[in-house]
Every structure is written in C-alpha cells, then in structure tokens.
Amino acid sequence: MAAALAQAAADPNLGRLGGRVTDALTGQELWRQLDDMPLIPASTNKVLTATAALLTLDRQARVSTRVVAGTRDSLGPVVLVGAGDPTLSAAPPGVDTWYRGAARISDLVEQIRRSGMTPTAVQVDISAFTGPTMAPGWDPADVDNGDIAPIEAAMIDAGRIQPTTVNSRRSRTPALDAGRELAEALGLDPAAVTIASAPAGARQLAVVQSAPLIQRLSQMMNASDNVMAECIAREVAAAINRPQSFTGAVDAVITRLNSAHIDTTGAALADSSGLSVNDRLTARTLDGAMQAAAGPDQPALRPLLDLLPIAGGSGTLGERFLDRATNLGPAGWLRAKTGSLTAINSLVGVLTDSSGRVLTFAFLSNDAGPNGRNAMDALATKLWFCGCTT
Structure with a gap:
C-alpha cells in the first residue's frame, strides 16, 4: 500500500498531508503519514459530532x-x-x-x-x-x-x-x-x-x-450543515450535564469519544462543525472514529456509515469521483465526509477496494495548492484501486 499511494501522497497540491488507512474489520493500521500531526480538519470535524451523538442520544430523539x-x-x-x-x-x-x-x-x-x-x-x-x-x-x-x-x-x-x-x-x-x-x-x-x-x-x-435525530444527522452530514452540527453537539452536552455552549459541546464530544476508546490525542476544538480555523484534529482520531463505526466493537456507531455521502451519488460527494469516460473508480464504493476551507481539504470515510476489502481512511491536507481537492480525490482513488493486502 505504501508503494501504491506514494506518488499520489507526494503531490505538492496536498501541502501538509496527514493520513491513515485501516482495515475496517481488524483495526490493523495499513498506511500512515503524519497521522499524529494536529491539522485543521474543516467539516470532517462533523464525523466526531455525529459519533458522539450516536453514542449518547436515542436515534429517535426530538427537540x-x-x-x-x-x-x-x-x-x-x-x-x-x-x-x-x-x-x-x-x-x-x-x-x-x-x-x-x-x-x-x-x-x-x-x-x-x-x-x-x-x-x-x-x-x-x-x-x-x-x-x-x-x-x-x-x-x-x-x-x-x-x-x-x-x-x-x-x-x-x-x-x-x-x-x-x-x-x-x-x-x-x-x-x-x-x-x-x-x-x-x-x-x-x-x-x-x-x-x-x-x-x-x-x-x-x-x-x-x-x-428524529437520525434524520437530522443525515441532513447534517450530507449537506455539511454547520448550524445543525452545533445544535446537535449541544444536545450531547445537555445529555451528559455539560453547558450548552461551544466549550461545553466540545468537551462533551471529546468525553464521549474517549469513553468509546477513540484516541483523541492532539484534539483542540473551538466548535463542533469544523468551520473554525482554530480547530485541530489528527488523522488518527478521525480514522479511529470511522474504524469504530465499521468494526465489530461499537455497534451503536454502525449508522454513521449510512450517514456519509456516497461518491458520485449523494451529498457533498454527489459530483466527485465520477469518471464518465471509463466508468471506473470508487464512485458508489466510497462513502466519506468532506471538508473544505481556504487551502484546506479533508476526506474521512470508508470504502470497499477493488479486491473487496473494507478500509477506513482519513486524509487531512493543510496549505493545499490550487488543485488540492483533485489531488485528494486522486489519493482516495489510488486507495480504491490498490487492492493491497498490506
């Protein structure tokens, strides 16, 4: 896998890249690059908000x-x-x-x-x-x-x-x-x-x-709805007796992730939507949340996978990963939360690669070049084509 991803990961348009790939079922780390470096996550921060909500609240909860x-x-x-x-x-x-x-x-x-x-x-x-x-x-x-x-x-x-x-x-x-x-x-x-x-x-x-909560989470993740994310994080805060504020919501989200044994080392968040340029997360934390959802140990998180936009099919990925010339690639096989701010691109999700193996991944790119999003998609596409066993 390291050889297969090397060229795409070295694209200068990715700027500073933190990344991690994991076998979804076993939790085995298959690839990493600066996966413990805190970077601005943009809207992939919403993965953590959704994770905390699923761990804390009833899926049918209403406000x-x-x-x-x-x-x-x-x-x-x-x-x-x-x-x-x-x-x-x-x-x-x-x-x-x-x-x-x-x-x-x-x-x-x-x-x-x-x-x-x-x-x-x-x-x-x-x-x-x-x-x-x-x-x-x-x-x-x-x-x-x-x-x-x-x-x-x-x-x-x-x-x-x-x-x-x-x-x-x-x-x-x-x-x-x-x-x-x-x-x-x-x-x-x-x-x-x-x-x-x-x-x-x-x-x-x-x-x-x-x-119901599960419907609101779907809207939050597919449309990358910042207001919805901030309000749902406050629901989590209220449920565990934290103030319904920015700091209370962040504290509640991190507390719930820690309780699920998701490594939050390096996390420093100012909000729960990812809009803040002050937010910092590692690829390890984001991939850890995704692997927890895809693996066998946290069944309460399984709905997180269904909340993710589908490559070439829905939400913020509806127009991405489409290769109309060959009809090949990860469209339909990759689901991920996107993130985008000025010179920042991120992608966190799950895919079934060309060999049928289910992988989770987190890619965070800061100081990205003008073609940063395309470079990010190229990296994820290489991962899909890889079919690597190691």
Missing part, C-alpha cells in the same frame, strides 16, 4: 420548541422557549422547507389559539444555550456567505433569509426572527418582540418537535 404563557392571566405576553431546534420554519403548511420534517410556526399558532390565551406580545427565551453565539475562528463574513448563523436556542430555518436555499445569506438575529415570525402569525407587532426568560412553572400553550 421540542414550546410556547408558554408569560402571565397567569388569559390576556398577556407569550414566550417562545427555544431548546435548540434550528429547523423550526415559518413556511405555511404544505410548503417545503430546506429541512425534511421540520416543525412549523403555524402549528404553534393553531395550538395557542385553542389554548384560551389571548396573546398581546411575543417574547423569546434563549436561555437553554449559554456563552458566545459565534465561535473563535469563525469569519463573520460567513454569515453573509450562508455558511453559519449565530447559534441561538431558537432559530428559523437555521437563520436562512431564503428558507429553501442551501447557501442563503443568514440572519444575525435568528432568535428575534423566530419571535417575529410567531408574532406576525398571531397578528401582533413583530417589532415589539423581545428576549426574555419564561416565568418559572409557566403554563404550556403549544409545543412542536423536530425531526
């Missing part, structure tokens, strides 16, 4: 968004209580949103009207999440570019200005937007919406739920 009375009277303010579901949508019934199975503001309104409460104003409780709303190492321009929104416990369409457009510009006030959408639907003044904590023991007027 509830509630509306409670802000007073004991039947006339007064109502409070939208966010718990970290960014997929809540203001789209009318029957109209598609970006997220399948998303909860709707219209459902909340219908329940409020049946509750006997007459709302006079809308407040938004975002106290479930703590700390900053933007992580260290995020570029504020990424909000306008559609990559991220401030992470708040209540959001509408993950902060998208255009709800069904994947790269829509994001809002800088997602929680207030959620409250304003509710206010408008109730016939109230959206400009009067404020942030406030719900009264203790407040009467519940309405509740809606997100899609």
